[in-house]
Amino acid sequence: MELDAVQRAAQEQFARQSGRYGKGHILENVADVADALSQISLPAIADVLDVATGGGHTGLHLASLGHRVTLADIAAPMLEKAAALGASRGLTVRTRQHPAEEFPYGDASFDLVTCRVAPHHFSSPESFVRETARVLRPGGHFLLIDGSVEDGQPEAEEWLHQVEKLRDPSHHRFVTPGTWTKFCEAAGLKVKRATLAPMKQPDLNWYFDCAATSPENRRLVLDLVAHAPESARHLFRLAEEDGKIIWWWQRLTLIAAR
Ligand SMILES: C[S@@+](CC[C@H](N)C(=O)[O-])C[C@H]1O[C@@H](n2cnc3c(N)ncnc32)[C@H](O)[C@@H]1O
Structure with a gap:
């Protein structure tokens, strides 16, 4: 399966940073x-x-x-570490390396497809949803959790896009709840829930370290933060706490059924 430039960037970035996502990461x-x-x-x-x-x-x-769980990822070192973490907890899982945009599974093979805090890296979230619908059994469910920006906020969305792209060049784009819903409906999935909830992001410096952001890009992000438009300040609750820059992601939880 030939990877496109966006997929290759994510694969390289996460292979390099795979040691940071296991025990102790906020996603735990x-x-x-x-x-x-x-x-x-x-x-x-x-x-x-x-x-x-x-x-x-x-x-x-x-x-x-x-x-019975299959863990899939584009970056092999992530899969090795996730399987090792599972083994340390006495859990057995299957691992498969492939992009989210094209699955190596037959139609109607799963009861549940999950994807959490990753689709903003995908080159084609639309293909990902199409593949998800294809591999779900009738009555099966899709659970998506990811950063998003509410519909109708183009200025704040563009600001966050610039910040994330500088922080982690493998970031691709946040997708709004309305667009996810359209992708699901076009793929034959019925959306049962699509809600945004605020999620406090830790200190910006922790975030930089997690993505190994270059010193030059750290400076550019700090500049964007200092000059954020009112829409972004308000929507992402940009603030300083104990000398640390913090902000709140809009985290989307979407549940759809086939
Ligand atoms: C923040 S981690 C995911 C966290 C995880 N889902 C959890 O709940 O703890 C993002 C993952 O997305 C993977 N990824 C990025 N783009 C991808 C793509 N196009 N296909 C498959 N995996 C991808 C990365 O390799 C990385 O392991």
């Missing part, structure tokens, strides 16, 4: 996943695909509930 807290799962009915032992699994936190949570 899966309260958001547990909350969303309480609204999804699954077979006692479901076939689950966790796309762009990163440190594996979402997929491993599902494995800990007794489901």
Whole structure:
């Protein structure tokens, strides 16, 4: 499967940074996943695909509930570390390396497809949703959790895009809830929930370190923060706390059914 430039950038970035996404990363807290799962009915032992699994936190949570889980990612070192983390918790999972835009699975193979804090790196979120719908069994569910920007906020969305692109050049684009809903409907999925909730981001410096942001790009981001338009200041609650720059992501939880 030939990768495009966006996919290659993500693969390289996350292979390099894979050591940072396991134990101790903020994504280890899966309260958001547990909350969303309480609204999804699954077979006692479901076939689950966790796309762009990163440190594996979402997929491993599902494995800990007794489901049969496949962890997929574009970056091989991520998969190795996620599987090792699972083994250290006594969990058995299958791993597959492939991009989110094209799956190597047959039609109707899974009861649940999950994807958390990753689609903003995908070169084609639309293809990802199409593939998700294809591999879901009738009655199966899609759970998406990712940063987003509410519809109708082009200035704030563009500001956040610039910040994220400088911080981590493998960032591609945030997708609004309205656009995700259109992608789902076009793929034959029925959206049951699409809600944004504020999520406090840790100190900007922690965020820089996580993505190994270059000193030049750190300076440019700080400049963007200092000159943020009112729309972005307000929407992302930009502030300083104890000398640290903090802001709030708009985190989208979308649940759709086939
Ligand atoms: C922040 S981590 C994901 C966190 C994880 N889902 C969790 O819940 O802990 C982002 C992951 O997306 C993967 N990724 C980025 N672009 C991708 C693509 N086009 N296809 C598959 N995986 C991709 C990266 O390799 C990385 O492991």
